[in-house]
Amino acid sequence: xxxxxxxxxxxxxxxxxxxxxxxxxxxxxxxxxxxxxxxxxxxxxxxxxxxxxxxxxxxxxxxxxxxxxxxxxxxxxxxxxxxxxxxxxxxxxxxxxxxxxxxxxxxxxxxxxxxxxxxxxxxxxxxxxxxxxxxxxxxxxxxxxxxxxxxxxxxxxxxxxx
Amino acid sequence: xxxxxxxxxxxxxxxxxxxxxxxxxxxxxxxxxxxxxxxxxxxxxxxxxxxxxxxxxxxxxxxxxxxxxxxxxxxxxxxxxxxxxxxxxxxxxxxxxxxxxxxxxxxx
Numbered sequence: 001x002x003x004x005x006x007x008x009x010x011x012x013x014x015x016x017x018x019x020x021x022x023x024x025x026x027x028x029x030x031x032x033x034x035x036x037x038x039x040x041x042x043x044x045x046x047x048x049x050x051x052x053x054x055x056x057x058x059x060x061x062x063x064x065x066x067x068x069x070x071x072x073x074x075x076x077x078x079x080x081x082x083x084x085x086x087x088x089x090x091x092x093x094x095x096x097x098x099x100x101x102x103x104x105x106x107x108x109x110x111x112x113x114x115x116x117x118x119x120x121x122x123x124x125x126x127x128x129x130x131x132x133x134x135x136x137x138x139x140x141x142x143x144x145x146x147x148x149x150x151x152x153x154x155x156x157x158x159x160x161x162x
Numbered sequence: 163x164x165x166x167x168x169x170x171x172x173x174x175x176x177x178x179x180x181x182x183x184x185x186x187x188x189x190x191x192x193x194x195x196x197x198x199x200x201x202x203x204x205x206x207x208x209x210x211x212x213x214x215x216x217x218x219x220x221x222x223x224x225x226x227x228x229x230x231x232x233x234x235x236x237x238x239x240x241x242x243x244x245x246x247x248x249x250x251x252x253x254x255x256x257x258x259x260x261x262x263x264x265x266x267x268x269x270x
Binding site: 027031033048051052053058059 | 192208212
């Protein structure tokens with residue numbers, strides 16, 4: 001068996017494994033045989049695998065004597081709730097992360113100001129203070145609460161004071 | 163029982179009807195069914211759709227599986243399956259006749 005044939009076979013086998021065990025016990029062998037015949041006939045393996053995948057989905061969702069319609073509906077509802085809950089968590093955490101960013105993505109940017117010696121600035125109205133990063137404060141009102149914008153504002157103000 | 167109630171294939175889907183029509187002239191396995199349906203209806207049944215229909219029809223008792231020939235299972239229509247197909251085709255014929263008559267009357 002060549003490598004592409006083996007890959008096609010694996011694709012179909014993977015799709016067949018998606019069926020419920022009851023179905024696999026009953027039809028898996030003949031379904032694999034049919035897939036081999038169709039592939040030999042020129043049908044793309046991907047389309048066969050896709051058809052089996054869709055069939056597996058229908059098989060899981062179809063109501064069975066031992067699996068009432070309400071059970072299927074409850075399973076679908078639970079899946080939808082889980083999906084919605086996860087989506088809500090992601091949506092909530094994304095703005096929180098953005099607001100919590102206090103540094104630009106590339107790391108802190110040191111102010112490019114040369115410090116003056118203490119003696120030279122003693123009579124100046126501006127007292128010498130060593131340049132150091134300032135803890136970010138929440139800016140309310142004028143600017144959106146995005147961390148990067150806040151840092152830019154504070155960095156500029158700090159540079160002036162130096 | 164009304165004709166509508168007798169037509170158990172009404173909700174079974176098009177693939178099930180095509181499979182029953184194909185099996186009406188003798189037992190066939192999956193590959194032969196796909197080829198036959200393609201020939202008489204111009205519909206290419208996917209293998210997933212085919213096995214869905216075979217499984218459904220078997221559970222309804224309308225077809226039965228024969229002993230396997232190597233890995234292939236031939237399927238055969240049962241007596242209730244033949245009756246269900248007949249009822250469904252009668253129903254389709256009535257709808258078809260009504261549709262044709264109304265098209266004629268309407269002059270469309």
